[in-house]
Amino acid sequence: LLPALAKAQNLAKYGIIDQQAPLGTYGFNNNNNNNNNGNNGFGSGSNNGNNGLGGGLNGNNNNGNNGNNGFVGGLNGNVGIGGVSGPSVEEVNLKMLRGSVPGTPGVDYPIFSQAPITNFDCSDKIFGGYYADVDAQCQSFHICGRDGGQGWSFICPNGTIFNQAYLICDWWFNFDCTQAQAFY
Incomplete structure (x- = not known):
């Protein structure tokens, strides 16, 4: 049983179900429609339907008490919270x-x-010079290439702008971007 278990666990890491194993052997693809002491794969019976290994590997609970638990703690699984989603990444970053x-x-x-x-x-502009981009409100700056060619563009972290007087990214309130060209 141990080599088969190791194989099943290794396959499960990549979301692969061992099609050669009998269904229910390792807690994979176990179905429990009555949600009463289902085959949990390992350990004693549970009222959680078929949970597979340590919280469920594709174990289905058709009565809906716990949803499809996915991996331990509901990771990568539908935890049955009714489609509620959290704030977007952009909202979190702005906060x-x-x-x-x-x-x-x-x-x-x-x-x-x-x-x-x-x-x-x-x-x-002078080759190799650092120049704040006023059109980008000084959050970006450029290093000019040879013969007036566009060289490289950079961006300062949010909350900072390119301070043309000191040639550094500085807090936005420490430099007036409208004055940047006076320091070119």
Whole structure:
């Protein structure tokens, strides 16, 4: 039984069901329609329907008391909460910014996730110079290439802008972006 169990557990890590094993042998694909002391694969009976190994590997509970539990603790499974979803990643990120950086994200300071394409031009700039991009509210900056060619574009972390006077990313409230070109 141990080699077969090890094989089943290894296959389960990748979501593969061992089709050669008899159904119900390892707690995979076990179905319990009456939800009363079902075959749990290992251990004693339970009122949780078929839970497979340690909380369920594709064990179905058709009476719906616990939903399809997936892996231990409901990980990767429908935990039966009725489709309720949490806040989006963007909402969570904005909440963190509001709680850690003074001001309003997107109003007092830019919140780009990548350097935006703007009208910034290196044709009249010095090779190797660092230049704040005023069109991007100074959150991005550029290093100009040879012969006025566009070199490299970078972005400062949210809540900071490129301080043209010191050539660093600085808190947005420490530098007035509208004055950046005076330091070129």
